[in-house]
Amino acid sequence: MRVLETTESTSSRMSKQRSRDTGVEIALRRILHASGLRYRVHRRPLKGVRREADIVFGPAKVAVFVDGCFWHGCPEHATWPKTNSGFWREKIEKNRARDANTDALLLEAGWASVRVWEHESADEAAARVTAVVTERRAMRPVHPAAE
Numbered sequence: 001m002r003v004l005e006t007t008e009s010t011s012s013r014m015s016k017q018r019s020r021d022t023g024v025e026i027a028l029r030r031i032l033h034a035s036g037l038r039y040r041v042h043r044r045p046l047k048g049v050r051r052e053a054d055i056v057f058g059p060a061k062v063a064v065f066v067d068g069c070f071w072h073g074c075p076e077h078a079t080w081p082k083t084n085s086g087f088w089r090e091k092i093e094k095n096r097a098r099d100a101n102t103d104a105l106l107l108e109a110g111w112a113s114v115r116v117w118e119h120e121s122a123d124e125a126a127a128r129v130t131a132v133v134t135e136r137r138a139m140r141p142v143h144p145a146a147e
Contacts, residue, residue: 025054025066027122028129035130039064046109051102055129060136061111064129065102068118071095077119112136 020042032039032055043056045063053063069077073092081088103113112132116125 020054022066022068022118024116024118024120024122028064028066028116028125029055031122031126032129035126037130037133045106045111049102049105051098051105057133057136059140060133061109062114062129062133062136063106063111064114064116065099066116066118066125067099072099072117074117074119076117 029039029041037057040056040058042052042054044050044052045056045058045061054066055064056062057064067074070079071092073096078092080092099115103115106113114129114132116129
């Protein structure tokens with residue numbers, strides 16, 4: 001096991017980083033809900049795959065991921081720490097690879113994946129998500145019994 005050398009203040013700060021229900025995620029959910037969309041939160045879209053989406057629109061098969069700029073290596077805001085740089089570069093690159101693999105698995109299973117960066121405007125992100133959900137709902141076949 002690799003030991004990560006860190007200061008107490010850094011350790012304390014990192015332990016307080018939320019992985020769920022972040023401010024950006026909640027703002028996005030509020031806008032989506034206010035616009036009439038209904039969804040599930042923190043669900044695994046695919047059975048047998050240990051990947052959890054932040055917001056899931058089941059029938060439309062849309063999975064939304066709100067990615068942190070640091071943790072997922074945002075092209076605009078990513079920073080590479082100077083302390084333990086090898087550890088952090090490896091960690092973030094693994095996160096990026098896992099994200100790409102998740103998107104590929106979802107696509108293969110007929111799902112759409114929407115990635116939202118934490119720095120994005122919640123209104124703009126909600127508009128993108130709404131457009132994908134609306135488009136996919138329109139593509140769904142209508143069952144004769146439902147008419």
